[in-house]
Amino acid sequence: MFVPMDPTAQGFMLAESRNTPMHVGGLQLFTPPDGAGPEWGREQFERSLQVTDIAPLYLKRPKRSLTTAGTWFWTEDDEFDLEYHVRHSALPAPGRVRELLELCGRLHGTRLARERPLWELHFIEGLQDGRIAIYSKLHHALVDGVAAMRLLQATMDTDPSVTDTPPAWAARQAAAKAERDQEETSQRLMDLPVGAFRSALAVSSEAAGLPFALLKTLNRGLRNETAPISLYAPRTILNQKITGARRFAAQQWSLDRIKAIGKASGTTVNDVVLAMCSGALRHYLLEMDELPSQSLIAMVPVSLKLDSAQSADASGGNAVGTIMVKLATDEPDSGARLEAIHRSVNAGKEALASMTPTQILAMSGLGVSPVVLQPMLRMQGITRPPFNLVISNVPGPRTTLYMSGAELQGMYPMSIPVHGQAMNVTCTSYNGMMNFGLTGCRRTAPKLQRLLTHLDDELSGLEEACGISA
Incomplete structure (x- = not known):
């Protein structure tokens, strides 16, 4: 069958x-x-x-x-x-x-x-x-x-x-x-275009709204504002063809430390995670004399709570999209980097919040599509990368888990590098800890384990910038 x-x-x-x-x-x-x-x-x-x-x-x-x-x-x-x-x-x-x-x-x-x-x-x-x-x-x-x-x-x-x-x-x-x-997630994705035609209201809001959403998104991209599309990601050593060999680095840090920074700076846990990655990447690339003068751009999945007015079927709910966050790797100060990232994330969320779920899906797909199209059209290295890496944060269990009486002490996600995206950073929270999993091409992203030291240093740097004593 x-x-x-x-x-x-x-x-x-x-x-x-x-x-x-x-x-x-x-x-x-x-x-x-x-x-x-x-x-x-x-x-x-x-x-x-x-x-x-x-x-x-x-x-x-x-x-x-x-x-x-x-x-x-x-x-x-x-x-x-x-x-x-x-x-x-x-x-x-x-x-x-x-x-x-x-x-x-x-x-x-x-x-x-x-x-x-x-x-x-x-x-x-x-x-x-x-x-x-x-x-x-x-x-x-x-x-x-x-x-x-x-x-x-x-x-x-x-x-x-x-x-x-x-x-x-x-x-x-x-x-x-x-x-x-x-299956339900896949079905929802397939049903989105169908649902757009279930009523005259849906037709007008979804079908007519897509061109406007596209123009608005492209306009934000051209002005180098945070949106589902980026046109200004710099070329880096991470944006080349990759091999099949992988290197993996993993470490965990206290979620309380990250939350304390967020509380002191008026930012979110995800902002702080992005700032840790930004500072670590800055030092990592500086060590190899490969830091570009422009800020690195990270593709970041985000979840939005939509009200009924934003959804064509008047049901509201959650929508998941992607935004291209400016990581402020051109900024030497840890505190200033965190503030810049917070502004970038908020601007991206505001851009998505003005769209319906169908429009969010379409614009997010458009922003990611060059990752597939550039290798197919043999344009790798000719055009700018659509973004420099993916950084995602997946919520995990809040309580201690066991396997036949054995305590689960750490869980570290491993993801998918692709051509033009030699490194992926995925985090997941578990039982009061934030677990980082860094997956990279062994050749294109060398010395990946050094990033763990830089992440630790950056967390301390952010605490210092926020006046938090160790």
């Missing part, structure tokens, strides 16, 4: 190549429960392989042939091999976090086999502090980053006394919900 892929999933399948694998991933670190012996990690791995009733999400395999007219469909894998997808690894001595991140970078650079369901999970032992790590990856056609986060939350326990947490592929309700969320 073949089930058609939605257009977004089709796009991820078509965009994938040896140098641009299209999967998202994550690294989780667990402290074994009290009394756990040295074989606890292996026992969890072996127990996970005992599952015989696999959730449908984890059985979906991509398929296309002459019978599907070259279009990608989903089919159920009738030769499913759980031991292929779930693996057991150990780190070389001395088992530092450095060795763990190197292994995750290597695993993340390998494409998922299209002849099988598009996911893998690795139990990793050998950390010198006794913790157990899990690295997992799922194709972006299967789930998006938000759905993957929800799946993670739903397949863990909040009770440390539960000693038999089922693995994700056995948690049928959680997997079904993640798949349903993905």
